[in-house]
Amino acid sequence: MLDLLAYDFMQRSLLAAAMVGGLCSVIGVFVVLRGLAFVGAGTSHAAFAGVALGYLMGWPPLFLAILFGLATVWITGWVEERGRMKLDVSIGILYTTTMALGILFIGLMKTYNAEVYGYLFGSVLSVTPEELRIIGAMSVLVLSLLLLFAKELYFIAFDQEMAEASGVPARQMFFLLLTLVALTVVVSLKTVGAILVFAMILIPASTAYQLTHSLTTLTLYSALIGIITSVCGVLISAVWDIPSGPAIVLLATAMFFTAVLFSPKRAKRARLIHAH
Protein backbone atom coordinates (compact mmCIF):
# COMPACT_ATOMS: atom_id res chain seq x y z
CA MET A 1 0.00 0.00 0.00
CA LEU A 2 2.88 2.37 0.79
CA ASP A 3 4.23 2.25 -2.77
CA LEU A 4 0.74 3.33 -3.95
CA LEU A 5 1.19 6.56 -2.01
CA ALA A 6 4.27 7.37 -4.06
CA TYR A 7 2.18 7.89 -7.19
CA ASP A 8 1.15 11.46 -8.06
CA PHE A 9 -2.40 10.43 -8.99
CA MET A 10 -2.79 8.70 -5.63
CA GLN A 11 -1.61 11.75 -3.71
CA ARG A 12 -3.96 13.93 -5.73
CA SER A 13 -6.97 11.71 -5.16
CA LEU A 14 -6.30 11.39 -1.42
CA LEU A 15 -6.03 15.16 -1.13
CA ALA A 16 -9.20 15.65 -3.20
CA ALA A 17 -11.06 13.06 -1.09
CA ALA A 18 -9.96 14.69 2.16
CA MET A 19 -11.07 18.15 1.00
CA VAL A 20 -14.38 16.99 -0.44
CA GLY A 21 -15.03 14.79 2.59
CA GLY A 22 -14.35 17.66 4.98
CA LEU A 23 -16.37 20.18 2.99
CA CYS A 24 -19.41 17.95 2.47
CA SER A 25 -19.55 16.86 6.10
CA VAL A 26 -19.35 20.41 7.50
CA ILE A 27 -22.07 21.81 5.23
CA GLY A 28 -23.94 18.59 5.96
CA VAL A 29 -24.38 19.66 9.59
CA PHE A 30 -26.42 22.69 8.50
CA VAL A 31 -28.28 20.70 5.82
CA VAL A 32 -29.31 18.00 8.29
CA LEU A 33 -30.29 20.46 11.02
CA ARG A 34 -32.21 22.78 8.69
CA GLY A 35 -33.98 19.79 7.08
CA LEU A 36 -32.66 20.38 3.55
CA ALA A 37 -31.61 16.80 2.78
CA PHE A 38 -33.86 16.45 -0.24
CA VAL A 39 -32.83 19.85 -1.60
CA GLY A 40 -29.24 18.66 -1.78
CA ALA A 41 -30.20 15.47 -3.59
CA GLY A 42 -32.10 17.51 -6.15
CA THR A 43 -29.20 19.91 -6.58
CA SER A 44 -26.72 17.17 -7.39
CA HIS A 45 -28.93 15.88 -10.21
CA ALA A 46 -29.44 19.39 -11.54
CA ALA A 47 -25.68 19.94 -11.48
CA PHE A 48 -25.22 16.71 -13.39
CA ALA A 49 -27.62 17.92 -16.09
CA GLY A 50 -25.38 21.01 -16.34
CA VAL A 51 -22.31 18.81 -16.81
CA ALA A 52 -24.07 16.79 -19.53
CA LEU A 53 -25.14 19.97 -21.36
CA GLY A 54 -21.55 21.23 -21.11
CA TYR A 55 -20.16 18.12 -22.81
CA LEU A 56 -22.94 18.18 -25.42
CA MET A 57 -22.33 21.78 -26.44
CA GLY A 58 -18.60 21.86 -25.79
CA TRP A 59 -18.98 24.44 -23.01
CA PRO A 60 -17.10 24.26 -19.68
CA PRO A 61 -19.02 21.56 -17.73
CA LEU A 62 -18.23 22.77 -14.21
CA PHE A 63 -19.44 26.27 -15.00
CA LEU A 64 -22.76 24.94 -16.27
CA ALA A 65 -23.00 22.63 -13.27
CA ILE A 66 -22.72 25.65 -10.96
CA LEU A 67 -25.35 27.50 -13.01
CA PHE A 68 -27.82 24.60 -12.90
CA GLY A 69 -27.14 23.93 -9.22
CA LEU A 70 -27.65 27.55 -8.19
CA ALA A 71 -30.80 27.89 -10.29
CA THR A 72 -32.28 24.83 -8.58
CA VAL A 73 -31.55 25.89 -5.00
CA TRP A 74 -32.69 29.45 -5.58
CA ILE A 75 -35.97 28.37 -7.14
CA THR A 76 -36.45 25.93 -4.26
CA GLY A 77 -35.72 28.61 -1.66
CA TRP A 78 -38.01 31.08 -3.37
CA VAL A 79 -40.86 28.55 -3.52
CA GLU A 80 -40.40 27.68 0.17
CA GLU A 81 -40.45 31.34 1.15
CA ARG A 82 -43.59 31.98 -0.82
CA GLY A 83 -45.16 28.98 0.88
CA ARG A 84 -47.05 28.26 -2.32
CA MET A 85 -46.04 24.63 -2.50
CA LYS A 86 -44.66 22.05 -0.11
CA LEU A 87 -40.89 21.95 -0.35
CA ASP A 88 -40.74 18.22 -1.09
CA VAL A 89 -43.16 18.64 -4.00
CA SER A 90 -41.28 21.52 -5.64
CA ILE A 91 -37.89 19.88 -5.23
CA GLY A 92 -39.31 16.55 -6.41
CA ILE A 93 -40.43 18.18 -9.64
CA LEU A 94 -37.11 20.00 -10.16
CA TYR A 95 -35.17 16.85 -9.25
CA THR A 96 -36.83 14.67 -11.90
CA THR A 97 -36.96 17.44 -14.51
CA THR A 98 -33.22 18.10 -14.29
CA MET A 99 -32.49 14.35 -14.32
CA ALA A 100 -34.64 14.03 -17.46
CA LEU A 101 -32.66 16.90 -19.01
CA GLY A 102 -29.40 15.15 -18.08
CA ILE A 103 -30.50 11.90 -19.71
CA LEU A 104 -31.75 13.84 -22.75
CA PHE A 105 -28.40 15.63 -23.15
CA ILE A 106 -26.50 12.32 -22.92
CA GLY A 107 -28.88 10.81 -25.49
CA LEU A 108 -28.22 13.70 -27.87
CA MET A 109 -24.47 13.06 -27.80
CA LYS A 110 -23.34 11.31 -30.96
CA THR A 111 -20.61 9.32 -29.24
CA TYR A 112 -20.23 7.55 -25.88
CA ASN A 113 -18.48 9.88 -23.46
CA ALA A 114 -16.85 8.14 -20.49
CA GLU A 115 -16.08 11.45 -18.75
CA VAL A 116 -19.79 12.24 -18.33
CA TYR A 117 -20.27 8.95 -16.52
CA GLY A 118 -17.34 9.90 -14.32
CA TYR A 119 -19.46 12.79 -13.02
CA LEU A 120 -22.41 10.49 -12.47
CA PHE A 121 -20.59 7.76 -10.57
CA GLY A 122 -17.47 9.56 -9.36
CA SER A 123 -13.87 8.87 -10.26
CA VAL A 124 -11.60 10.36 -7.66
CA LEU A 125 -8.59 8.42 -8.95
CA SER A 126 -8.64 10.42 -12.19
CA VAL A 127 -8.64 13.89 -10.61
CA THR A 128 -6.33 16.19 -12.59
CA PRO A 129 -4.02 18.79 -10.99
CA GLU A 130 -6.27 21.52 -12.39
CA GLU A 131 -9.40 19.96 -10.87
CA LEU A 132 -7.56 19.62 -7.58
CA ARG A 133 -6.83 23.36 -7.62
CA ILE A 134 -10.51 24.12 -8.29
CA ILE A 135 -11.58 21.82 -5.45
CA GLY A 136 -9.05 23.49 -3.14
CA ALA A 137 -10.13 27.02 -4.02
CA MET A 138 -13.85 26.24 -3.71
CA SER A 139 -13.33 24.43 -0.39
CA VAL A 140 -11.52 27.44 1.03
CA LEU A 141 -14.26 29.76 -0.23
CA VAL A 142 -17.20 27.71 1.11
CA LEU A 143 -15.56 26.90 4.45
CA SER A 144 -14.57 30.52 5.09
CA LEU A 145 -18.12 31.71 4.37
CA LEU A 146 -19.47 29.01 6.70
CA LEU A 147 -17.04 30.09 9.38
CA LEU A 148 -17.83 33.80 8.94
CA PHE A 149 -21.59 33.28 9.23
CA ALA A 150 -21.53 30.21 11.49
CA LYS A 151 -23.56 31.74 14.32
CA GLU A 152 -26.33 32.96 12.03
CA LEU A 153 -26.43 29.68 10.10
CA TYR A 154 -26.70 27.65 13.31
CA PHE A 155 -29.51 29.91 14.46
CA ILE A 156 -31.58 29.63 11.26
CA ALA A 157 -31.02 25.86 11.29
CA PHE A 158 -32.45 25.82 14.81
CA ASP A 159 -35.41 28.05 14.07
CA GLN A 160 -35.51 30.48 11.18
CA GLU A 161 -38.45 32.53 12.40
CA MET A 162 -37.00 32.93 15.88
CA ALA A 163 -33.70 33.99 14.29
CA GLU A 164 -35.46 36.58 12.16
CA ALA A 165 -37.50 37.83 15.10
CA SER A 166 -34.40 38.36 17.19
CA GLY A 167 -32.63 40.48 14.62
CA VAL A 168 -30.69 38.01 12.46
CA PRO A 169 -31.03 38.62 8.67
CA ALA A 170 -32.49 35.15 8.39
CA ARG A 171 -33.73 35.17 4.78
CA GLN A 172 -30.38 36.27 3.41
CA MET A 173 -28.66 33.63 5.54
CA PHE A 174 -31.02 30.93 4.22
CA PHE A 175 -30.13 31.82 0.63
CA LEU A 176 -26.45 31.89 1.54
CA LEU A 177 -26.80 28.36 2.92
CA LEU A 178 -28.58 27.17 -0.24
CA THR A 179 -25.85 28.73 -2.39
CA LEU A 180 -23.11 27.04 -0.37
CA VAL A 181 -24.91 23.69 -0.67
CA ALA A 182 -25.01 24.09 -4.46
CA LEU A 183 -21.30 25.00 -4.65
CA THR A 184 -20.37 22.05 -2.41
CA VAL A 185 -22.34 19.64 -4.59
CA VAL A 186 -20.66 20.89 -7.76
CA VAL A 187 -17.16 20.70 -6.27
CA SER A 188 -17.78 17.13 -5.16
CA LEU A 189 -19.32 15.86 -8.42
CA LYS A 190 -16.08 14.59 -9.93
CA THR A 191 -14.97 12.83 -6.76
CA VAL A 192 -18.04 10.92 -5.55
CA GLY A 193 -20.44 11.48 -8.45
CA ALA A 194 -23.88 13.03 -8.71
CA ILE A 195 -25.70 10.01 -7.35
CA LEU A 196 -23.56 9.56 -4.24
CA VAL A 197 -22.51 13.11 -3.36
CA PHE A 198 -25.51 13.51 -1.17
CA ALA A 199 -24.48 10.59 0.98
CA MET A 200 -21.29 12.50 1.77
CA ILE A 201 -23.33 15.48 2.91
CA LEU A 202 -25.90 13.53 4.86
CA ILE A 203 -24.15 10.56 6.46
CA PRO A 204 -21.21 12.11 8.41
CA ALA A 205 -23.49 14.76 9.96
CA SER A 206 -26.15 12.18 10.84
CA THR A 207 -23.47 9.93 12.34
CA ALA A 208 -22.13 12.78 14.46
CA TYR A 209 -25.73 13.62 15.46
CA GLN A 210 -25.90 10.25 17.22
CA LEU A 211 -22.86 11.05 19.33
CA THR A 212 -23.28 14.51 20.82
CA HIS A 213 -25.67 17.20 22.02
CA SER A 214 -23.44 20.18 21.39
CA LEU A 215 -23.41 22.10 18.11
CA THR A 216 -19.67 22.75 18.03
CA THR A 217 -18.79 19.14 18.91
CA LEU A 218 -21.29 17.97 16.28
CA THR A 219 -19.53 19.97 13.57
CA LEU A 220 -16.06 18.76 14.61
CA TYR A 221 -17.14 15.10 14.74
CA SER A 222 -18.87 15.40 11.39
CA ALA A 223 -15.77 16.86 9.71
CA LEU A 224 -13.55 14.15 11.23
CA ILE A 225 -15.89 11.36 10.12
CA GLY A 226 -16.16 12.87 6.63
CA ILE A 227 -12.40 13.19 6.13
CA ILE A 228 -11.58 9.76 7.59
CA THR A 229 -14.20 7.86 5.56
CA SER A 230 -13.25 9.66 2.33
CA VAL A 231 -9.51 9.01 2.70
CA CYS A 232 -10.01 5.40 3.83
CA GLY A 233 -12.54 4.88 1.04
CA VAL A 234 -10.03 6.00 -1.59
CA LEU A 235 -7.34 3.74 -0.12
CA ILE A 236 -9.72 0.75 -0.09
CA SER A 237 -10.75 1.54 -3.64
CA ALA A 238 -7.12 1.66 -4.81
CA VAL A 239 -5.94 -1.43 -2.95
CA TRP A 240 -8.89 -3.66 -3.87
CA ASP A 241 -9.53 -2.04 -7.23
CA ILE A 242 -13.19 -1.18 -6.60
CA PRO A 243 -14.97 2.09 -7.59
CA SER A 244 -14.15 4.92 -5.18
CA GLY A 245 -17.65 6.44 -4.81
CA PRO A 246 -19.31 3.31 -3.41
CA ALA A 247 -16.23 2.52 -1.28
CA ILE A 248 -16.49 5.92 0.46
CA VAL A 249 -20.26 5.87 0.87
CA LEU A 250 -20.51 2.28 2.09
CA LEU A 251 -17.75 2.91 4.62
CA ALA A 252 -19.62 5.99 5.85
CA THR A 253 -22.86 4.00 6.06
CA ALA A 254 -21.12 1.32 8.14
CA MET A 255 -19.91 4.03 10.52
CA PHE A 256 -23.40 5.46 10.71
CA PHE A 257 -24.98 2.18 11.79
CA THR A 258 -22.19 1.58 14.30
CA ALA A 259 -22.86 5.02 15.76
CA VAL A 260 -26.61 4.33 15.94
CA LEU A 261 -25.94 1.07 17.80
CA PHE A 262 -23.56 2.62 20.30
CA SER A 263 -25.13 6.06 20.51
CA PRO A 264 -24.98 7.53 24.02
CA LYS A 265 -28.31 9.24 23.22
CA ARG A 266 -29.89 5.88 22.56
CA ALA A 267 -28.50 4.45 25.78
CA LYS A 268 -29.80 7.42 27.72
CA ARG A 269 -33.25 7.15 26.17
CA ALA A 270 -33.34 3.42 26.93
CA ARG A 271 -32.48 4.14 30.58
CA LEU A 272 -35.18 6.78 30.76
CA ILE A 273 -37.80 4.42 29.35
CA HIS A 274 -36.61 1.74 31.76
CA ALA A 275 -36.86 4.10 34.71
CA HIS A 276 -40.50 4.93 34.01
Next chain:
Amino acid sequence: MSAEETRESHSNGRNPIIRFDHASFGFPGLIALKDISLPIYDGEFVGVIGPNGSGKTTLCRAVLGLLPPVEGHLHIFDCACSELRCHHRAQIGYLPQKGVVDRNFPVTVLETVMMGRYGALGLLKRPGKKDRQIAMEALAQVGMETHKDTALGHLSGGQQQRVFIARALAQQPKVLILDEPTTGLDITMQHNVIELVQHLHDELKLTVLLITHDINMIRSRVDRLVLLKTKLFAAGPPAEVLKPEILHQVYGKELVITENDLVIVEDYHHHH
Protein backbone atom coordinates in the same frame (compact mmCIF):
# COMPACT_ATOMS: atom_id res chain seq x y z
CA MET B 1 -64.40 50.68 24.93
CA SER B 2 -62.81 52.55 22.07
CA ALA B 3 -59.10 52.75 21.42
CA GLU B 4 -59.15 56.48 22.20
CA GLU B 5 -60.49 55.92 25.69
CA THR B 6 -57.92 53.20 26.28
CA ARG B 7 -55.17 55.55 25.37
CA GLU B 8 -56.39 58.24 27.72
CA SER B 9 -57.03 56.04 30.71
CA HIS B 10 -53.71 54.20 30.58
CA SER B 11 -51.18 56.49 29.06
CA ASN B 12 -50.26 58.34 32.25
CA GLY B 13 -48.35 60.70 30.02
CA ARG B 14 -46.17 57.91 28.58
CA ASN B 15 -45.55 57.33 24.91
CA PRO B 16 -46.64 54.04 23.42
CA ILE B 17 -43.75 51.69 22.59
CA ILE B 18 -45.95 49.86 20.08
CA ARG B 19 -48.86 51.52 18.27
CA PHE B 20 -51.48 49.85 16.09
CA ASP B 21 -53.44 52.39 14.06
CA HIS B 22 -56.41 50.90 12.17
CA ALA B 23 -54.07 48.07 11.17
CA SER B 24 -55.25 44.90 9.40
CA PHE B 25 -53.12 41.77 8.95
CA GLY B 26 -53.27 38.72 6.74
CA PHE B 27 -53.67 38.44 2.99
CA PRO B 28 -56.12 40.27 0.77
CA GLY B 29 -59.28 38.18 0.96
CA LEU B 30 -58.12 36.40 4.11
CA ILE B 31 -57.82 38.92 6.89
CA ALA B 32 -56.70 37.42 10.21
CA LEU B 33 -56.95 40.65 12.20
CA LYS B 34 -59.07 43.58 11.15
CA ASP B 35 -58.84 47.26 11.99
CA ILE B 36 -56.79 47.06 15.17
CA SER B 37 -56.12 50.31 17.02
CA LEU B 38 -54.13 49.71 20.16
CA PRO B 39 -51.26 51.42 21.93
CA ILE B 40 -48.96 49.40 24.17
CA TYR B 41 -47.03 51.46 26.67
CA ASP B 42 -43.52 51.09 28.00
CA GLY B 43 -43.44 48.83 31.04
CA GLU B 44 -46.97 47.48 30.66
CA PHE B 45 -47.95 43.88 31.35
CA VAL B 46 -50.56 43.05 28.71
CA GLY B 47 -52.44 39.77 28.44
CA VAL B 48 -53.82 38.81 25.03
CA ILE B 49 -56.79 36.45 25.10
CA GLY B 50 -59.33 35.13 22.64
CA PRO B 51 -60.66 31.88 21.22
CA ASN B 52 -58.65 29.62 18.88
CA GLY B 53 -58.06 31.23 15.50
CA SER B 54 -58.86 34.68 16.84
CA GLY B 55 -55.59 36.16 15.58
CA LYS B 56 -53.54 36.04 18.79
CA THR B 57 -50.46 34.60 17.10
CA THR B 58 -50.94 36.98 14.16
CA LEU B 59 -50.82 39.90 16.60
CA CYS B 60 -47.65 38.42 18.04
CA ARG B 61 -45.95 38.04 14.63
CA ALA B 62 -46.99 41.58 13.79
CA VAL B 63 -45.33 43.01 16.90
CA LEU B 64 -42.20 41.02 16.02
CA GLY B 65 -42.13 42.90 12.73
CA LEU B 66 -42.54 39.65 10.77
CA LEU B 67 -45.88 40.64 9.27
CA PRO B 68 -46.43 44.14 7.92
CA PRO B 69 -50.03 45.40 7.99
CA VAL B 70 -51.99 45.13 4.73
CA GLU B 71 -53.98 48.20 5.78
CA GLY B 72 -53.40 50.89 8.38
CA HIS B 73 -50.20 51.40 10.33
CA LEU B 74 -48.12 49.65 12.93
CA HIS B 75 -45.33 51.50 14.67
CA ILE B 76 -42.78 49.67 16.75
CA PHE B 77 -40.31 51.87 18.65
CA ASP B 78 -41.59 54.74 16.49
CA CYS B 79 -40.62 52.89 13.29
CA ALA B 80 -43.08 51.78 10.64
CA CYS B 81 -42.89 48.04 10.06
CA SER B 82 -41.00 48.44 6.79
CA GLU B 83 -38.37 50.60 8.48
CA LEU B 84 -37.78 48.02 11.18
CA ARG B 85 -34.15 46.96 11.10
CA CYS B 86 -32.34 44.06 12.69
CA HIS B 87 -31.19 46.08 15.69
CA HIS B 88 -34.83 47.00 16.42
CA ARG B 89 -35.88 43.36 16.27
CA ALA B 90 -33.11 42.48 18.70
CA GLN B 91 -34.94 44.59 21.31
CA ILE B 92 -37.96 42.30 21.24
CA GLY B 93 -37.56 38.97 23.01
CA TYR B 94 -39.86 36.23 21.78
CA LEU B 95 -40.93 32.86 23.15
CA PRO B 96 -42.64 30.97 20.32
CA GLN B 97 -45.48 28.53 20.83
CA LYS B 98 -44.44 25.10 21.97
CA GLY B 99 -43.96 22.68 19.11
CA VAL B 100 -42.68 25.36 16.75
CA VAL B 101 -39.08 24.67 17.72
CA ASP B 102 -37.45 21.24 17.45
CA ARG B 103 -36.66 20.56 21.08
CA ASN B 104 -34.41 17.61 20.30
CA PHE B 105 -32.08 19.83 18.33
CA PRO B 106 -28.52 18.93 19.35
CA VAL B 107 -27.78 22.00 21.37
CA THR B 108 -26.81 22.64 24.97
CA VAL B 109 -28.65 25.03 27.27
CA LEU B 110 -25.88 27.64 27.14
CA GLU B 111 -25.60 27.37 23.33
CA THR B 112 -29.36 28.00 23.09
CA VAL B 113 -29.22 31.08 25.30
CA MET B 114 -26.15 32.42 23.48
CA MET B 115 -28.26 32.54 20.31
CA GLY B 116 -30.11 35.37 21.98
CA ARG B 117 -26.95 37.44 21.59
CA TYR B 118 -26.52 36.83 17.84
CA GLY B 119 -28.99 39.40 16.54
CA ALA B 120 -27.74 42.13 18.86
CA LEU B 121 -24.11 41.34 18.00
CA GLY B 122 -24.62 41.69 14.26
CA LEU B 123 -22.95 39.88 11.39
CA LEU B 124 -19.28 38.84 11.43
CA LYS B 125 -18.84 39.43 15.18
CA ARG B 126 -18.05 36.51 17.42
CA PRO B 127 -19.70 36.30 20.83
CA GLY B 128 -17.17 37.10 23.51
CA LYS B 129 -16.77 37.02 27.29
CA LYS B 130 -19.33 39.76 27.81
CA ASP B 131 -21.97 37.91 25.78
CA ARG B 132 -21.30 34.76 27.74
CA GLN B 133 -21.74 36.71 30.94
CA ILE B 134 -25.05 38.17 29.74
CA ALA B 135 -26.22 34.67 28.77
CA MET B 136 -25.24 33.30 32.20
CA GLU B 137 -27.09 36.15 33.92
CA ALA B 138 -30.17 35.37 31.82
CA LEU B 139 -29.92 31.72 32.88
CA ALA B 140 -29.60 32.80 36.51
CA GLN B 141 -32.73 34.95 36.16
CA VAL B 142 -34.76 31.88 35.21
CA GLY B 143 -32.96 29.67 37.73
CA MET B 144 -31.33 27.35 35.17
CA GLU B 145 -27.64 28.30 35.55
CA THR B 146 -26.67 24.88 36.93
CA HIS B 147 -27.95 23.23 33.74
CA LYS B 148 -25.80 25.25 31.35
CA ASP B 149 -24.10 22.23 29.77
CA THR B 150 -27.18 19.98 29.71
CA ALA B 151 -28.64 18.99 26.34
CA LEU B 152 -31.84 20.90 25.65
CA GLY B 153 -33.65 17.66 24.77
CA HIS B 154 -32.92 16.20 28.23
CA LEU B 155 -34.88 18.87 30.08
CA SER B 156 -38.53 18.75 31.10
CA GLY B 157 -41.08 20.90 29.27
CA GLY B 158 -41.11 23.52 32.02
CA GLN B 159 -37.31 23.70 32.15
CA GLN B 160 -37.11 24.06 28.36
CA GLN B 161 -39.60 26.93 28.56
CA ARG B 162 -37.32 28.62 31.12
CA VAL B 163 -34.33 28.18 28.82
CA PHE B 164 -36.23 29.74 25.93
CA ILE B 165 -37.23 32.65 28.15
CA ALA B 166 -33.55 33.04 29.09
CA ARG B 167 -32.70 33.06 25.37
CA ALA B 168 -35.14 35.94 24.90
CA LEU B 169 -33.68 37.75 27.94
CA ALA B 170 -30.15 37.40 26.57
CA GLN B 171 -31.21 39.84 23.86
CA GLN B 172 -31.57 42.36 26.69
CA PRO B 173 -34.95 43.25 25.22
CA LYS B 174 -37.30 46.09 26.00
CA VAL B 175 -40.32 43.99 25.10
CA LEU B 176 -40.97 40.34 25.89
CA ILE B 177 -43.57 38.45 23.85
CA LEU B 178 -44.70 35.04 25.02
CA ASP B 179 -47.00 32.93 22.83
CA GLU B 180 -48.92 30.50 25.07
CA PRO B 181 -45.95 29.75 27.33
CA THR B 182 -47.90 27.37 29.58
CA THR B 183 -49.34 25.04 26.94
CA GLY B 184 -48.50 21.42 27.61
CA LEU B 185 -47.16 22.04 31.12
CA ASP B 186 -48.63 20.57 34.29
CA ILE B 187 -50.47 22.92 36.61
CA THR B 188 -47.58 23.68 39.00
CA MET B 189 -45.23 24.27 36.05
CA GLN B 190 -47.81 26.58 34.50
CA HIS B 191 -47.92 28.54 37.71
CA ASN B 192 -44.11 28.65 37.93
CA VAL B 193 -43.72 29.97 34.41
CA ILE B 194 -46.33 32.71 34.93
CA GLU B 195 -44.71 33.63 38.26
CA LEU B 196 -41.37 33.89 36.47
CA VAL B 197 -42.85 36.17 33.79
CA GLN B 198 -44.40 38.39 36.46
CA HIS B 199 -41.09 38.51 38.32
CA LEU B 200 -39.22 39.52 35.14
CA HIS B 201 -41.78 42.22 34.45
CA ASP B 202 -41.43 43.65 37.96
CA GLU B 203 -37.67 43.23 38.22
CA LEU B 204 -36.47 44.22 34.76
CA LYS B 205 -39.31 46.66 34.01
CA LEU B 206 -39.99 44.78 30.78
CA THR B 207 -42.99 45.47 28.62
CA VAL B 208 -44.65 42.05 28.50
CA LEU B 209 -47.16 40.77 25.94
CA LEU B 210 -48.47 37.43 27.14
CA ILE B 211 -50.72 35.40 24.87
CA THR B 212 -52.72 32.75 26.67
CA HIS B 213 -55.92 30.76 26.92
CA ASP B 214 -55.76 30.76 30.68
CA ILE B 215 -57.70 33.85 31.64
CA ASN B 216 -57.83 32.97 35.35
CA MET B 217 -54.08 32.45 35.62
CA ILE B 218 -53.25 35.96 34.43
CA ARG B 219 -56.26 38.11 35.31
CA SER B 220 -54.87 39.25 38.64
CA ARG B 221 -51.36 39.88 37.27
CA VAL B 222 -51.75 41.90 34.09
CA ASP B 223 -52.26 45.66 33.79
CA ARG B 224 -54.50 45.24 30.77
CA LEU B 225 -56.27 42.50 28.89
CA VAL B 226 -56.69 42.57 25.13
CA LEU B 227 -59.58 40.45 23.87
CA LEU B 228 -59.36 39.43 20.22
CA LYS B 229 -61.65 37.66 17.83
CA THR B 230 -60.49 38.69 14.34
CA LYS B 231 -60.99 42.24 15.57
CA LEU B 232 -60.25 43.98 18.84
CA PHE B 233 -63.27 43.31 21.05
CA ALA B 234 -62.03 44.97 24.19
CA ALA B 235 -58.87 46.31 25.76
CA GLY B 236 -58.55 47.55 29.30
CA PRO B 237 -58.10 46.53 32.92
CA PRO B 238 -59.21 42.90 33.50
CA ALA B 239 -62.30 43.96 35.47
CA GLU B 240 -63.55 46.00 32.53
CA VAL B 241 -62.85 43.36 29.90
CA LEU B 242 -64.09 40.28 31.75
CA LYS B 243 -67.75 41.25 31.73
CA PRO B 244 -70.40 38.64 30.99
CA GLU B 245 -71.82 40.51 28.00
CA ILE B 246 -68.40 40.91 26.36
CA LEU B 247 -67.35 37.30 26.99
CA HIS B 248 -70.66 35.99 25.63
CA GLN B 249 -70.11 37.95 22.46
CA VAL B 250 -66.66 36.48 21.91
CA TYR B 251 -66.81 32.97 23.31
CA GLY B 252 -70.53 32.23 22.92
CA LYS B 253 -72.84 31.29 25.79
CA GLU B 254 -70.56 28.67 27.36
CA LEU B 255 -68.49 31.04 29.49
CA VAL B 256 -69.80 32.29 32.79
CA ILE B 257 -68.25 34.30 35.58
CA THR B 258 -68.64 32.83 39.05
CA GLU B 259 -69.22 34.77 42.25
CA ASN B 260 -65.51 34.79 43.06
CA ASP B 261 -64.78 36.24 39.62
CA LEU B 262 -63.52 33.02 38.02
CA VAL B 263 -64.28 32.59 34.35
CA ILE B 264 -65.44 29.02 33.78
CA VAL B 265 -67.08 26.96 31.10
CA GLU B 266 -70.71 26.49 31.93
CA ASP B 267 -71.61 22.84 32.48
CA TYR B 268 -73.93 22.05 29.62
CA HIS B 269 -75.40 18.88 31.20
CA HIS B 270 -76.08 20.62 34.47
CA HIS B 271 -78.77 22.76 32.90
CA HIS B 272 -80.38 20.20 30.63
